[in-house]
Amino acid sequence: MKKIALFNHKGGVGKTTLTVNIADALADMGKRVLLVDADPQCNLTSFYVEESKLEQLLGESGQDGSEATLWSAIKPVVEGRGDIASVALWEIGESKTRLFPGDVMLSLYEEELPQAWTECFARKTRGYDVATAMSRAVSAAAKECRADVVIYDVGPNVGALNRVVLLDCDAFVTPVAADLFSLRALSTVGVSVARWIRDWATIRSIAPDAQRRALFQGKPAFLGYVTSAYKVNSGRSAANPHQDWEKRIAPRVRDRIVTDLRAVDDALVPHGGNKIGAIKHFQSLAPEAQKHGRAIGKLRGYVNSGHYVTVDEAAAEFRELAEEIAKRASL
């Protein structure tokens, strides 16, 4: 089983959209997928779970005894009441894919994490327990549903929650949209992930032997980047055509992410960090997919037949992307 994440802390670059569509393509390839919504915004969970069910689900997670979301799984550890709780995973459509639902209350976990991090450096058991709580809950869920791959959906930041998500991953992919801020964010991706890996290596090296065995490796490999023709609507219209941005992305990824990670360990960039693929602008099909809780390539029968050519194009595009990710991540 491998854990991966699509990570770029620039918001709205299509992380959740890619997660949904790549998961769908991987499932079609016969992989058992566990989706984990580790973004307190819960966009991935809202994508799949209807509002009425969501209300029930999220309403329950705050109550003792109910185990409905990622937060309820780790809450006993965070509150110092016990170990992780098991949670009923959601079935996605007719596939074998499962969803570990997210929760806005995950922000409470995020609040605890900086202290846990400091406690890890002080070799305190509580530090290790809290820092690894989500990882352990997700691994247990992956085992239960016999997942081949776990895909975490993360929020747009370089905060403490994303730090433990990334360190729990075997690999990550960076989606880049064609705009200045998305490009600028690449520097922070490289600097942050490299620092997290170094810090965790120190934490592991000073941990008592018995504790170290329970700690995740903390060595996410950078598989490469995916460009998205979808332009974030940031107000003023862009003067530069998409191709101009595309040309600037590769050198920036190389100078920032690849260089920073290679400075830590060459093995963190096993495929040179080059482009994995490109995603088109699917216009109104993206909101349609959201409305029906389906992948864009699975909208035949749900949208006007005039869109079928684009629907099939999307299916082929995401399939290609999923195949390349599967190859690079050795899924």
Ligand SMILES: Nc1ncnc2c1ncn2[C@@H]1O[C@H](COP(=O)(O)OP(=O)(O)OP(=O)(O)O)[C@@H](O)[C@H]1O
């Ligand atoms: N290829 C695409 N074509 C058309 N619309 C898209 C495409 N990708 C994403 N979108 C739309 O752009 C918006 C943002 O996408 P998405 O939620 O996937 O981004 P995100 O990176 O997950 O955002 P956040 O940082 O808030 O988590 C959504 O409304 C989505 O439907």
Ligand SMILES: [Mg+2]
């Ligand atoms: Mg998202």
